Amino acid sequence: MLGEGILKGLAETAKNFAGSFVSEERLTTVEYPEQRLPQIENTRDFPFLVYDGDDAMAGLRCVSCQICEKECPPKCIYITKSADKKPDYVGKAQFYPTRFDIDVSVCMSCQICVEVCPFEAIKMDTEFELSTEDRFGGLILDRHKLAKSNEYYHQIHPTEAAEVDARLAEEKAKVEAKAKAAAEAAAAKAAADAAAKGTADATAKAAESAAKSAEGQA
Amino acid sequence: MTTAEMKSGIDSGIKSYLPPVIEVEAENELLEVAMGPHHPSTHGVFRMDVALDGERVVRLKPVFGYLHRNHEKLAEGTTYLASMPYTDRLDYFCSMTNNWAYALAVEKLAGLEVPERAEYIRVITAELTRVQNHASAIGFLMQEMGASGTPLMYAFREREKILDLFEALSGSRMMCNYMRFGGCRVDLPEGWLERTKKIVAELPRFIDEMEALLTGNEILMARAQGVGVLSPELAVNAGVTGVMLRATGVNYDVRKVDHYGIYDRFSFRVPLGEHGDIYDRYMLRVLEMRESVKILEQALPQIPDGPILDPKSKPRGFRPKPGEAYGRIEAPKGELGFYLISDGSGNPYRYRVRPPSLINLTILEDMCLGQNVADVVLIFGSVDIVLGEVDR
Numbered sequence: 001m002l003g004e005g006i007l008k009g010l011a012e013t014a015k016n017f018a019g020s021f022v023s024e025e026r027l028t029t030v031e032y033p034e035q036r037l038p039q040i041e042n043t044r045d046f047p048f049l050v051y052d053g054d055d056a057m058a059g060l061r062c063v064s065c066q067i068c069e070k071e072c073p074p075k076c077i078y079i080t081k082s083a084d085k086k087p088d089y090v091g092k093a094q095f096y097p098t099r100f101d102i103d104v105s106v107c108m109s110c111q112i113c114v115e116v117c118p119f120e121a122i123k124m125d126t127e128f129e130l131s132t133e134d135r136f137g138g139l140i141l142d143r144h145k146l147a148k149s150n151e152y153y154h155q156i157h158p159t160e161a162a163e164v165d166a167r168l169a170e171e172k173a174k175v176e177a178k179a180k181a182a183a184e185a186a187a188a189k190a191a192a193d194a195a196a197k198g199t200a201d202a203t204a205k206a207a208e209s210a211a212k213s214a215e216g217q218a
Numbered sequence: 219m220t221t222a223e224m225k226s227g228i229d230s231g232i233k234s235y236l237p238p239v240i241e242v243e244a245e246n247e248l249l250e251v252a253m254g255p256h257h258p259s260t261h262g263v264f265r266m267d268v269a270l271d272g273e274r275v276v277r278l279k280p281v282f283g284y285l286h287r288n289h290e291k292l293a294e295g296t297t298y299l300a301s302m303p304y305t306d307r308l309d310y311f312c313s314m315t316n317n318w319a320y321a322l323a324v325e326k327l328a329g330l331e332v333p334e335r336a337e338y339i340r341v342i343t344a345e346l347t348r349v350q351n352h353a354s355a356i357g358f359l360m361q362e363m364g365a366s367g368t369p370l371m372y373a374f375r376e377r378e379k380i381l382d383l384f385e386a387l388s389g390s391r392m393m394c395n396y397m398r399f400g401g402c403r404v405d406l407p408e409g410w411l412e413r414t415k416k417i418v419a420e421l422p423r424f425i426d427e428m429e430a431l432l433t434g435n436e437i438l439m440a441r442a443q444g445v446g447v448l449s450p451e452l453a454v455n456a457g458v459t460g461v462m463l464r465a466t467g468v469n470y471d472v473r474k475v476d477h478y479g480i481y482d483r484f485s486f487r488v489p490l491g492e493h494g495d496i497y498d499r500y501m502l503r504v505l506e507m508r509e510s511v512k513i514l515e516q517a518l519p520q521i522p523d524g525p526i527l528d529p530k531s532k533p534r535g536f537r538p539k540p541g542e543a544y545g546r547i548e549a550p551k552g553e554l555g556f557y558l559i560s561d562g563s564g565n566p567y568r569y570r571v572r573p574p575s576l577i578n579l580t581i582l583e584d585m586c587l588g589q590n591v592a593d594v595v596l597i598f599g600s601v602d603i604v605l606g607e608v609d610r
Contacts, residue, residue: 005434008430009435040385040386041386042387073303073304110303112299112303112533118534124389159407159408
């Protein structure tokens with residue numbers, strides 16, 4: 001019969017239309033600003049800098065190695081290296097960025113900077129409502145705007161942040177163990193040196209006294 | 219083969235490329251229409267300069283390049299890894315398969331091994347990509363036919379579920395940037411496989427629904443059957459691949475021909491068309507979705523545990539040995555290939571993409587000549603292109 005296919009299709013549409021009144025599952029859209037879908041954990045949009053502790057600028061993990069600046073595909077990261085050094089999370093003196101700007105209007109959210117960073121200093125944010133009428137003031141984020149605490153990182157990507165913390169703790173433990181071993185070795189060496197020096201001194205003294213006594217005898 | 223023989227071979231090849239000449243009664247009464255670059259049917263910015271004799275198309279000249287972004291030259295100026303996010307933006311409907319093709323080329327170049335688990339993840343993501351691409355391609359085709367909304371929205375409803383899976387896996391819905399040289403970037407998040415299994419189990423119902431809506435529809439049959447016919451000879455000569463080629467009856471699927479990845483382990487069939495018209499292309503897309511579901515149903519329970527990245531692969535300071543490599547896969551739109559030459563430095567010396575969309579589009583004039591102008595839009599839609607890949 002001509003038109004049978006059309007009627008069959010219309011029946012399918014009617015089924016879907018009526019179904020949306022019965023089943024919540026068939027309502028696939030939400031009204032965005034009022035209703036929001038739950039955040040998916042791995043979501044990423046723009047990078048931010050992680051800091052430890054309370055002082056954002058003092059606690060930045062970034063050591064200004066400029067690898068991300070070099071590897072960034074659209075070249076939207078601008079870093080200026082500091083002249084002096086400050087201690088990092090293991091206590092080693094490192095450079096820090098005096099300028100760290102990301103132009104988020106150029107950034108394409110590819111996450112390459114996160115992957116190449118050897119210091120777990122740059123991570124992906126989930127904040128997407130960034131629209132502004134000020135292109136240069138509002139979309140070039142400086143290090144003050146980019147710095148976000150490790151707690152915030154835990155809040156947005158819990159699984160990933162826990163892994164990162166475990167890795168950093170392991171590294172720190174390794175460094176500390178190494179430092180401890182080095183200190184012990186140094187102490188042992190010093191002790192050995194002292195002992196050796198002591199024996200040498202004793203021998204010298206003995207020789208001296210022997211010579212003196214010999215002189216006396218003479 | 220002598221030079222003369224080669225030349226005659228090329229000559230005969232070129233002859234079969236020449237489009238048929240349509241007889242026109244009065245050449246000076248032709249109406250020239252520029253369809254595009256901003257035309258809702260062109261899937262982006264693309265222009266067709268059409269010469270019409272009444273309703274009939276006499277000449278058609280495709281004009282593209284409006285979306286040129288210098289992809290290949292940019293890639294030659296940056297590191298291998300830095301081109302990976304740009305491949306997402308070629309065919310932005312299928313970023314996972316684009317990633318795979320590029321990763322495959324670099325793996326061949328550098329001799330990296332992909333771990334078992336990563337191979338399974340790649341197959342699963344690629345087949346999910348194929349399902350969502352074909353569903354939306356059918357939706358867009360119907361949109362161009364005047365079925366404004368319903369089929370496209372049904373397709374997008376299903377596509378959204380798959381994109382949510384991609385977001386949970388890679389962090390981004392469309393610009394996944396997920397594959398790496400020698401594996402994948404991150405492991406599957408918790409519960410991802412279960413969610414995927416659930417969504418894949420619902421896919422056949424969606425495909426049935428799509429078929430109930432469209433397959434027997436008289437309007438679709440009247441407008442699509444016998445329109446935009448492509449002959450197998452022309453398709454092979456022009457290098458057309460993918461659904462376009464298989465709709466003409468040529469059995470060529472890179473998954474079966476090239477044995478890349480682990481496709482040998484799954485049993486699936488390659489659907490073939492008979493007539494090479496728009497309806498065959500529509501039907502083939504439906505059937506391919508069913509075959510993709512079959513592959514997914516086999517791959518999901520089999521996925522092994524283990525590492526997901528070759529330990530030799532590294533994000534910084536990647537310098538493959540001098541040499542060349544061509545990696546190709548069956549992307550949803552056809553054979554997608556990446557050709558790379560390395561000179562031993564951190565950047566590729568030559569980087570070339572074989573885009574299926576562009577090459578499938580070259581026979582547009584041959585399909586459109588003699589057809590009605592309203593069908594041009596339909597024929598164009600049935601090629602299933604993304605301008606990001608055509609212009610690069």
